[in-house]
Amino acid sequence: MSTIMTNTKRAIRDVYGETLAQLGRENPDIVALDADVGSSSKSIVFGKEFPKRYYNVGVAEANMVAMAAGLATAGKIPFANTFAAFMVLRAADPVRSLIAYTGLNVKLAGTYAGLSDSYDGASHHAIADIAFMRALPNMTVVSVSDPVEAELATRAVAAYKGPVYLRLSRAEVPVILDKASYNFEIGKGVTLVEGKDLTIVATGYMLIKALEAAEILAKRGIQARVVNIHTIKPIDAALLIRCAQETGAVVTAEEHNVYGGLGSAVAEVLTRQCPVPMEFVGIEDTFTESGDYEKLLAKYGLSAAHIVSKAELALRRKG
Amino acid sequence: MSLSNERKRFLEETCLGLRRDLIKLLFGIQTGHPGGSLSSTEIMTTLYFEKLRVDPKNPKDPNRDRFILGKGHAAPMLYMILAARGFFPQDDLVTLRQLDSHLQGHPCAKKTCGVELSTGPLGLGLPAGLGMAMAAKLDGHDYRTVVLMGDGELQEGIVWEAAMSASKFAADNLLVIVDNNGVQLDGTVSEIMPMGDIPAKWRSFGWNVIEIDGHCVEAIADAVDLAATVKGVPTVIVAKTVKGKGVSFMEGKSAWHGKPIGKEEYANAMKELGVTV
Ligand SMILES: Cc1ncc(C[n+]2csc(CCOP(=O)(O)OP(=O)(O)O)c2C)c(N)n1
Ligand SMILES: [Mg+2]
16 A cells, blocks of 8 residues: 555655755756746755756746746756746746647646645635646646655656646645655556545545545445546546446545536546546635635635545435 | 925834834734835835825725735735725734635735735736726726836736836826835845846836835825826836835845744844834
């Protein structure tokens, strides 16, 4: 089993920054860009070590991403960094028209995704980034759940050829994956807990909530399978279909609007190939607000308790 | 000189009180942006207590002046001023950034009385302000629209798209104030993205430019009046300021853009502001 529950907490962004710097040591083609949030995204760790390969363009996200596109045309491997909200909103056009369209090898690292920049409020929360990135042909979408996955995903994304959106968090989160046994492969979902009654498909920080929910359900005699979908596009359709066939009900959980994210991606596969009762845990198409991270998640329906009640709903529909 | 000695003293004392309250508030909630709030204290105070035609009893008066906080992260100072002017109870201030509060981390026009435009993502204040200014002309209103921007914020391309537009549409009822504190999030403006000659940049876009000391309430009041006399072109006041002004260890330091205030730092900051805690 590749999960462990530990009390060791690390900020996803710190792990990302260190991994980026390590990648810089290993590959001179890796360059990084930031738009005046390097001390937040932690791209500054790379920048301190490789000042000549680091471009802080100021508060100018579209300029940064278009510049990254140019660097990629000459064989560089640019990691462009800003808040997830501004990556998709300000830099949307260069992301689409330059990077996705041509399939340029640019890595778009969107930090502070979901509600993780909790106190800054709805203006800084990113709840539509997966929907946008997923709807661009050629774009690969990877979402990180814990510190171990942050490192492995960043490495895999650097090695992968083509445009990738890497969804990162500001939050300090517990280590839940066992680095020694966890196998991270872009496009491959990972079953973390076996179960036959239903499948909880989670991504990002909601993975830990899914594991908690599975424990609560187990106490009620329900065996929930827990699957980590770190690559939302291309999604692991074979695994999802198998889960639907074997467990007969699916609940998705994501820190994103219920429209257009993981839940939609899973439903797109299952409605065509193996329709089963499905429920969606996510933000119910509303703007969020400022507040403590965990309190916010709970208020907007992103807790283990919410997953449990949606699981029970799906099970009732399964009959 | 548009200010009497008495008004000048009143504004200066108000600023000192606001600085104390800001530090206390941000220490209490352990989140929020002190640096950019302190650099814009005199500018926002002079506007709200001396110059803006706004009425908390009639906050939606169609002919009210519009103030837009382009640099939305200075929301704590805006909220303290709006509360002091009576737009909402001062007791609400402690709920800043907490769940269920109407006081969001960045200004939300839907939630907070007196906030004219939701901001936070930098650069959107000016083009929206231009729209408000154009609406005034269409409706025959004489209200002014004032947009406060950061010098880092000026790096967003959309700012210059709006600067061109304001010039073309002769938005002489639009006033921009640049909080020119020389510091942005990751470092100084000269390290991160040098802005060169900011007044010259605006002039080349066809704007009338006034340069002042952004911590001098008299200079601010005079410049706001002077701008109103200039017809046919928009005006920008480039206000030289100090990020973190009033708390020596925060001054000029990008680290204090948005850092929680520690216990000892709180005591030292308050001492500098004349209060023992
Ligand atoms: C579009 C956008 N990009 C990035 C940010 C993050 N951010 C918030 S404040 C800031 C620096 C702003 O510097 P400046 O405009 O000089 O503000 P001040 O010094 O007055 O605080 C940045 C990059 C943002 N809020 N919006
Ligand atoms: Mg500044």
